[in-house]
Amino acid sequence: MRIRTILKDYIENLNFKESDILKKYSHHDLYESIEYLFSNRLYRKKFFFINFLVTSKAEVRIFTPLLEFLFKTESIEVNVIYLNKHRFDRILEDKLISKPNFNITKSVYPILKSFRNKNAVNVICLDFKKYFKYHKIGLELIGEINLKGGKTVCIQHGGIQEDNVQGQISSISNNQIVFGTYMYERLSEKRSEKELFLTGNPLHDKLVTGEKKIIGGSILSLIKNRKVILLATCLHTEYDYRFDAKLCYSKYIREVYNSINFNKYFLIIKMHPNDDIQNNIYEQECKLLNLSDKEVLIEPPHSRLTFYDYLNISDLLISRASTVIEEALIFGKLVLAFDLFEDGPINSYNSLKIYKNYLQIIGDRKDLVLGIENLLTNKERLDNLNTNLISFNQNGLASNRVYEALLKIGQQQNLY
Incomplete structure (x- = not known):
């Protein structure tokens, strides 16, 4: 065992002599180290491949539909590289590894x-200098890949709120893929046209x-x-700048509950993936106000039905x-x-x-009561819905456009 460890360390030192940063994130067994040592010089340099770097839940969320789309392809290699605890659904994992051109690993050798290979592309979501504390892994890895002449792409993972816009502007990737015109x-004020892709x-x-899960009859019978x-927010970060954050989260939910006329409206809550299930504020406040499942349905974060499924039936x-x-x-x-x-x-959403x-x-509960009534009963608002907002043409081809953008980036001459 001691000899095996010494040999592994020796081979890893050979493999990573050009990158101490990647060595820091290496998780390989002896076989992988030997395989890379002998295969790297023979690697097909014209063969296009994509490395998806998974450092957060954001990447799991955004990469999932892309991987399902890429599963149909045969001519490229796809490497999913786990760099911390976050993982894809096991069903999706099993599906992907059933194909020879897909590889799911904790090894960073595909990055090496x-x-x-100048046709290779490394894809990430979190590499914002503005949020170094939370994007540290991505910043270190993308910085190293850029330094070594590799191609990097940051895919937008959030919305158009100002903090995310400023974060996206600070991305260090060579290229960026974004979802909408805003x-x-x-x-485009900071990047050249060749570095930006709208998908x-x-x-x-x-x-x-139209691929939506069917809402069960028991739920529909409660709605009548x-x-x-639909309430979809988070109770874990947005008031943490305040000394009384926990009290604020409870007050927020209480204000919402007290502003709804449950004779006219049914409330569905889709919990955020990071909300505390054990100390469930939504349930605690329901009990305090004697609200039952006849008024409020609380859907846990990791359930069969998604936010989008509930959005489909919500007003x-x-x-x-x-x-x-x-x-x-x-x-x-x-x-x-x-x-x-x-x-x-x-305030990050004033542009809307x-x-x-x-x-x-x-702040004001009276305004909240009137606001709910105004939105749900004002015919003028319903007649003037603007659905073009920030989206590209909603024709179900976004994954295809992302793939085409990655191909284009892979074929470009790297000028960095």
Whole structure:
């Protein structure tokens, strides 16, 4: 065993002599180290391949529809590289590894190969200098790949709120793929046209093509003849700048509950993936106000039904500051953005005020009650929905356009 370890370390030192950064993230067994040592010089330099770097839940979310689309391809190599604890659904994993041109690994050797293959592309979502603390892995890896002459691409993972726009502007990747014209125009102030690609959001493809899960009859029977309000926000980060953050999260939900006329409306809550399930604030506040499942349905974050499934049957979305606000507007839904404070995260969405089906309310419960009624009963708003917002043409081909962009980037002469 001792000899095996010494041999592995020796071979790894040979393999990583050109990159201490990649060695830092190496997780390889002896076989992988030997295989790379002998194969790297023989690697087909004209063979196009894509490395998907998974450093966060954001990449899992954005890459999932892309990988499902790429599963149909035969002529490229696809490497999914896990760089921390986040993983794809096991069913998707098993599906991908069933094909010889797909590889799921914790090894960074595919990144090393991309230094030598000018047709290779390394794809990530989180490499923003503005958020170094949270994007540290991506920044280190993309910085090293750029330094060694590899090609890098950052795919937009959030919405058009100002903090995300500023973050996207600070991406260090050679190229960027964005979903809509707003982000494209903002980035074009800093990037050349050759470095920017407008594609639409791959997550919307299935929505456009009608692939939705069927909402169960038990849920529909609870709704009866009431209109449906969908609450989708997060109770884990957005008030953490305040000393009383936990109290604020509880107050936020309480204000929403107290503003809804449950004789007319049914509330569905889609919990955020990072919300605390054990100390469930949504449930705690329901109990305090004696609300039952006849008034409120609380859907846990990792369930069969997604936000998009519930959005499909909803009349109004309530949120505070989330990409779901934009997605709801894109698909023609009414949106009420509610925040407790003037300096809260809602201010990142001021650019959406131009849309008739969007309303911002801060702090006052009376205004929240009137806002809900105004949106759900105002015929003028319903007659003037603007669904073009920030989206590319919603024709279900965003994944295809992302793939075409990656091919184009792979074929470009690398000038970095």
